[in-house]
Amino acid sequence: MSAGSGSEDRVNSLNKTPVAELRKQVNELTQTSQNLLTEKLFLENEINQLKKRISRLDDEIRIMREPPFIVGYIQDLTENHAIVRSSNGTVFQVSVNSNIDRDLLKPGTRISMNQDTLTVIDILNDGWDPLVASREIIEKPDTLYEEIGGMQEQINQLKQSIELPLNKPETFRKMGLTPPKGVLLTGPPGTGKTMMARALANSTSATFIGLVGSELAQKYIGEGGRLVRELFDLAKQKSPTIIFIDEIDAIGSKRLDSSTSGDREVQRTLMQLLAEMDGFEATSNIKIIAATNRPELLDKALLRPGRLDRIIEIGLPDKEGRLDILQIISKGIPTDKEVNLQQVSKQTKGFSGAELKALIMEAGLNAISNNRNSISRKDINLALEIINENRLDLGKSNPEALYG
Ligand SMILES: Nc1ncnc2c1ncn2[C@@H]1O[C@H](COP(=O)(O)OP(=O)(O)OP(=O)(O)O)[C@@H](O)[C@H]1O
Ligand SMILES: [Mg+2]
Numbered sequence: 009m010s011a012g013s014g015s016e017d018r019v020n021s022l023n024k025t026p027v028a029e030l031r032k033q034v035n036e037l038t039q040t041s042q043n044l045l046t047e048k049l050f051l052e053n054e055i056n057q058l059k060k061r062i063s064r065l066d067d068e069i070r071i072m073r074e075p076p077f078i079v080g081y082i083q084d085l086t087e088n089h090a091i092v093r094s095s096n097g098t099v100f101q102v103s104v105n106s107n108i109d110r111d112l113l114k115p116g117t118r119i120s121m122n123q124d125t126l127t128v129i130d131i132l133n134d135g136w137d138p139l140v141a142s143r144e145i146i147e148k149p150d151t152l153y154e155e156i157g158g159m160q161e162q163i164n165q166l167k168q169s170i171e172l173p174l175n176k177p178e179t180f181r182k183m184g185l186t187p188p189k190g191v192l193l194t195g196p197p198g199t200g201k202t203m204m205a206r207a208l209a210n211s212t213s214a215t216f217i218g219l220v221g222s223e224l225a226q227k228y229i230g231e232g233g234r235l236v237r238e239l240f241d242l243a244k245q246k247s248p249t250i251i252f253i254d255e256i257d258a259i260g261s262k263r264l265d266s267s268t269s270g271d272r273e274v275q276r277t278l279m280q281l282l283a284e285m286d287g288f289e290a291t292s293n294i295k296i297i298a299a300t301n302r303p304e305l306l307d308k309a310l311l312r313p314g315r316l317d318r319i320i321e322i323g324l325p326d327k328e329g330r331l332d333i334l335q336i337i338s339k340g341i342p343t344d345k346e347v348n349l350q351q352v353s354k355q356t357k358g359f360s361g362a363e364l365k366a367l368i369m370e371a372g373l374n375a376i377s378n379n380r381n382s383i384s385r386k387d388i389n390l391a392l393e394i395i396n397e398n399r400l401d402l403g404k405s406n407p408e409a410l411y412g
Pocket of ligand 1 (some may be wrong): 300
């Protein structure tokens with residue numbers, strides 16, 4: 009655009025400023041458009057990412073919204089339908105999902121059903137509930153009576169109520185004595201109730217079936233009653249058997265006017281439990297142990313004769329008990345000579361076994377973090393402070409003599 013005639017020059021000179029200006033502007037605009045293009049690419053990329061995320065979250069929402077399936081049993085089959093019994097006992101005639109091989113459906117087959125239409129959707133495994141079967145695995149816990157401190161009297165009571173009748177049923181029969189069918193262990197948290205049942209299981213040759221009430225109430229909704237029934241069936245098959253129901257308050261609470269279906273379900277479980285307890289003789293070789301730290305919540309029906317008719321109270325340990333427990337817990341843990349467990353047992357009024365254990369562990373941790381390999385009195389005092397603070401947070405009263 010440089011060379012040209014005189015008139016062009018004139019035009020050029022006339023437009024000089026605007027042309028340069030325009031060029032500048034074009035340059036700038038090109039730059040801006042390039043920036044915008046890059047930005048667009050970025051944003052498109054981000055949109056894609058977000059879209060993917062939305063679809064992932066949509067999937068999650070869909071799964072969360074999916075209604076639970078109802079579990080039931082096939083009772084009978086007709087040409088095009090199935091007669092099913094849901095777990096609460098109601099019978100329906102329903103259709104069967106076309107994906108299901110009808111040949112696999114027999115009376116008694118366990119199935120899952122759509123909540124609205126009750127269409128049979130899936131066939132569930134038959135036979136023992138995996139839960140019930142797996143319960144047997146914990147039949148030989150490794151807890152020993154010797155590991156339980158300050159509870160000799162209660163241990164003797166437990167042996168007398170459970171072991172003796174299992175070992176000498178004839179003697180009981182001859183003497184016309186009815187042994188207790190079941191024993192309830194009560195007492196504050198962390199006092200060794202679970203430990204005691206486990207030690208008993210370890211010491212007898214009887215089959216031990218353990219279950220935790222809260223698990224039963226929360227995890228196996230709709231199945232609690234069935235589980236209890238199968239559990240007792242299994243117990244009868246494998247007798248002599250000890251059934252241990254830990255935290256029984258979760259299923260054995262007072263029957264209030266329950267409005268939620270969860271409550272009603274828990275009640276059904278309890279009713280089944282009561283029925284099963286009534287379903288065998290006290291002289292049979294099945295014994296039940298239950299444990300709770302909330303005995304006041306229990307339905308009195310559970311405590312009637314022929315059910316959990318013997319109560320063993322596992323209270324907080326006294327000074328001697330605490331010394332015993334401290335000695336057991338600190339066995340094998342290097343401790344400075346100056347540490348006087350008798351003194352510690354005086355300083356821990358109101359402590360449970362579990363809290364005493366926490367105390368020694370805390371002291372041990374402190375020793376280790378200070379590169380020592382033996383617990384000193386300072387470690388104990390520090391641990392006492394920590395545990396006492398925890399106790400205060402939990403609303404437990406502070407022991408009178410902290411360093412007494
Ligand atoms: N009497 C005891 N002797 C020795 N250790 C104990 C004693 N009591 C409790 N412990 C310690 O505390 C831990 C918890 O005890 P356990 O689980 O038996 O308490 P629990 O009475 O069943 O409590 P919860 O009511 O909360 O179920 C035990 O594993 C053990 O380490
Ligand atoms: Mg327990």
